Structure formats: structure tokens, C-alpha cells
């Protein structure tokens with residue numbers, strides 16, 4: 662039976678390692694996708710800013726061409742003034758010129774507004790691009806590290822599973838279901854040392870007769886309180902025997 666305790670101990674250790682590897686197998690892809698999503702969101706923000714700039718630039722050039730057209734028409738009208746014979750016609754054309762000039766001055770004001778917006782946007786784009794560039798290189802490096810670590814874990818996982826299968830084969834088939842049951846209940850802790858009629862897993866007393874049985878280890882004995890499989894360490898066993 663002591664041999665079986667050793668197998669249980671080995672199995673418990675393998676399962677602990679397997680569950681750690683499983684945590685990492687899940688954790689690293691999560692870590693990687695968090696970084697990738699953050700990079701994507703920064704890239705999207707930058708793209709939005711660039712689209713906004715494109716729209717503003719289009720508005721700006723529309724205003725510029727409207728202003729140029731108006732200037733052209735003012736120039737033509739001013740030339741026409743010299744050819745006009747009647748005072749009434751002269752006044753009408755003069756009025757039209759004044760109105761076009763007023764319109765153009767409004768358009769120029771809007772143009773200045775658009776230019777200012779573009780200038781501010783340019784600053785923001787430069788800032789965000791620089792931030793993205795440094796974030797990108799930092800994150801790519803981290804992602805690379807995580808991917809390497811993930812590969813290492815994958816490489817370690819399969820042999821560990823095989824090791825478990827082999828170890829399970831050396832375990833008494835009747836003990837396996839018990840092992841799995843206690844495993845689930847106790848978060849991976851299967852065994853507890855019994856010492857001085859106390860379970861060191863939960864610190865509850867063990868009945869004297871049961872403790873004697875644990876000393877001789879003729880069968881698997883579970884702690885009545887925490888259900889862990891009890892065993893005595895060699896040392897305390899011999900102590901108890903001589904006592």
C-alpha cells in the first residue's frame with residue numbers, strides 16, 4: 662500500500678503541473694489577444710483621424726475653388742463696369758460686386774477655420790502616430806515572447822499527459838475513482854500526513870483505531886473530515902512503532 666501512496670503522491674504532483682500548464686495554455690492566448698486588440702483599437706483611432714483630415718481637406722479645397730471662382734467673377738464684373746453706359750446698370754453691377762466680395766470674405770473666414778482644424782488634427786495625428794509606433798514595437802516584442810512561452814508550454818504539455826497516463830497505469834484501478842473524486846473536492850490536494858492522531862490536512866483528530874490502521878497501511882484510509890487519503894511519514898511511523 663505504501664507503494665500506492667507514492668504513486669498517488671507522484672500523480673498529485675503531475676496533476677498539479679498539468680493544471681498549471683493548462684492555466685498558461687489559456688492565459689497566454691488571452692494575453693496576446695488583449696495586446697492585439699489594443700493595437701488594433703489604436704490603429705482604428707488613427708485611421709479615423711486620417712479620414713477626418715481627408716474630409717476637412719476636401720472641404721478646404723472646395724472653399725478655395727469657390728473663392729477663386731468668385732474672384733474671377735469680381736474681376737470680370739469690374740472690367741465690365743467700364744463698358745456700362747447707364748447709371749442704373751452701373752449701380753446694379755456695383756452692388757453685385759460688393760455682394761460677391763462680402764460672400765468671399767465669409768468664405769475666407771470659413772477657410773481659415775478649416776485650416777486651423779486641419780492644423781490641430783495634424784498635430785494629433787503626429788502624436789498618435791508616434792504613440793502607436795512605440796506601442797507597436799513594445800507590444801510586438803511582448804506578443805513574440807508570449808508566443809514563444811506558449812510554444813514551450815505546448816511542448817511540455819503532451820509529455821506530461823503521457824507521464825500521467827503511465828503513472829495512472831501503476832495505480833490500483835480501484836483507487837483511481839477515489840483519487841479523481843478527492844481531486845475535484847480538494848482542489849488538487851489528495852494526500853494528507855497523519856501525525857500524532859491528527860490529520861495535517863485539516864487538523865482534525867483521527868480516531869486511535871483508525872490511526873493504527875494508517876500506521877500499518879493495509880488499506881486506503883480517508884480522513885473522516887477532509888476526505889484526503891491519510892498516510893504516515895516513515896519517520897513518524899517508526900517513532901510510533903517504538904513508542
Ligand SMILES: [Zn+2]
Nearest residue numbers: 860863884887
Ligand atoms: Zn483531514
